[in-house]
Each structure stands twice: as structure tokens, then as C-alpha cells.
Amino acid sequence: MKAGDGSAEAKRRAGHAAAEAVEDGTIVGLGTGSTAAYAIEAIGRAVENGLDVHGVATSAESAQLARECGIALTTLAAVDGVDLAIDGADQVADGDLIKGGGAAHTREKLIDAAADRFLVVVDDSKLTETLSWPIPVAVLQGAESVVADRLRDLGGEPTLREAERKDGPVVTDDGHLVIDCDFGEVDDPEELATALSAIPGVVEHGLFVDLADEIYVGSADGVDVLR
Numbered sequence: 001m002k003a004g005d006g007s008a009e010a011k012r013r014a015g016h017a018a019a020e021a022v023e024d025g026t027i028v029g030l031g032t033g034s035t036a037a038y039a040i041e042a043i044g045r046a047v048e049n050g051l052d053v054h055g056v057a058t059s060a061e062s063a064q065l066a067r068e069c070g071i072a073l074t075t076l077a078a079v080d081g082v083d084l085a086i087d088g089a090d091q092v093a094d095g096d097l098i099k100g101g102g103a104a105h106t107r108e109k110l111i112d113a114a115a116d117r118f119l120v121v122v123d124d125s126k127l128t129e130t131l132s133w134p135i136p137v138a139v140l141q142g143a144e145s146v147v148a149d150r151l152r153d154l155g156g157e158p159t160l161r162e163a164e165r166k167d168g169p170v171v172t173d174d175g176h177l178v179i180d181c182d183f184g185e186v187d188d189p190e191e192l193a194t195a196l197s198a199i200p201g202v203v204e205h206g207l208f209v210d211l212a213d214e215i216y217v218g219s220a221d222g223v224d225v226l227r
């Protein structure tokens with residue numbers, strides 16, 4: 001499940017601009033998805049030219065790309081902190097995000113929230129007035145039907161995410177299932193985020209409230225940075 005239909009050029013611009021914020025000797029959170037991939041590739045080119053960084057990957061996908069790009073990897077457990085994280089988003093409204101279109105939001109939130117500075121990279125198709133994209137909710141295996149009932153109690157329409165080119169549901173890098181829950185327009189993201197986090201069996205949800213420090217928005221004209 002993927003959001004938006006932004007141009008590759010707009011994504012590339014956002015990813016490359018954010019990668020310029022990476023400083024020598026730092027620990028960098030490496031986001032997941034097609035836009036974050038442009039940032040990872042740009043960091044990789046900087047590493048080839050002598051930049052010394054260690055990456056903390058938010059998914060198997062970003063770890064693989066980082067290795068291909070020559071970026072040394074470490075883990076959250078092995079470092080004192082993350083200096084900067086660069087990650088994509090499926091929808092952005094008033095600085096809040098919906099993430100998890102690639103089912104990576106659990107590790108993404110852990111690493112993005114741990115970073116001193118969290119840069120979001122999106123193309124301009126992701127910007128909206130009010131968040132309304134179905135919210136990805138990672139759940140423990142076996143908890144999907146009780147969590148779905150609780151999501152309906154909150155006014156949502158839950159759908160278990162089905163895998164492509166595999167029978168059955170999507171299983172995340174950490175072995176969880178994903179329910180995409182449509183709440184329509186989310187007027188109070190913080191209230192909904194708190195309610196989702198309180199459901200037993202929910203591992204993590206894709207509402208990222210008040211976490212982003214800067215949002216790099218790529219478009220046909222260039223890059224705007226929203227703070």
C-alpha cells in the first residue's frame with residue numbers, strides 16, 4: 001500500500017537536499033521508502049568521498065540499500081543516540097505525519113523519535129490540510145480480530161493488509177501484522193494517537209504527531225523546507 005503519486009524527480013530533490021544536512025562523524029537514522037532511498041544514495045556518495053557516518057536502518061530494505069551504498073551500519077542498542085534521522089511519509093498535515101505504507105513504521109518511529117533532529121522527505125503530493133490516509137497499525141499475530149474490534153469502537157474501518165506475491169497477510173520485518181484503519185479526516189491526531197497506543201495488541205501505529213523537526217518538500221520547482 002503506497003500513498004501519493006509524486007514524481008521521482010520531486011522525491012529525488014527532497015532526499016538529496018536533506019542528505020546535505022548529514023555531518024561528519026554522526027549517527028544517522030536511515031528511513032524507508034522510495035523518497036528516503038534518494039537520501040540514502042546521496043549519503044552513500046558522500047561516504048565514497050570521505051564522509052564518516054554510521055547508519056541505523058529503519059527496515060531490512062534500508063539496511064540492504066545502505067550496505068549497497070557503502071554506509072557502515074550500527075544498531076540503536078550500540079549507540080548513545082541518533083544525531084539525525086531522514087525518513088519519508090505517506091501524508092503530511094500541519095507537521096504531523098502518517099507513515100507505514102511500507103509497513104516499516106514501528107522501527108521508523110523508534111529511530112526517528114530517538115533522533116536529535118528528524119527530517120522528513122516528501123514530494124508535494126503528500127501535503128494535505130487534514131490527515132485522512134488509512135492509518136497503518138502493526139499488531140501482534142493473533143491479536144488482529146480483537147484489535148480490529150477496538151478500532152471499530154474508535155470509529156475506524158479496519159482492513160488487514162494482504163501481501164502481494166505471498167499468500168495471506170503482510171508480515172513486517174519484526175513479525176507483526178498490519179491493519180490499515182480508515183478514520184476519514186483526523187481532526188485531532190494527538191487524541192487518536194493516544195487512543196491507538198492504548199489498545200492491547202497494538203505494537204505501533206503510523207501516526208507521527210509532533211515528531212518532525214523539518215519537512216523537505218520536493219516539487220517540480222525545487223525544495224521547500226517547512227519547520
Ligand SMILES: O=C[C@H](O)[C@H](O)[C@H](O)COP(=O)(O)O
Pocket residue numbers: 002003004031032033034035036087088089090099100101102103104105108
Ligand atoms: O513504511 C514505510 C514508510 O513509512 C515510508 O517512509 C512511507 O511509506 C513513504 O514512502 P515513499 O517515500 O515510498 O512514499
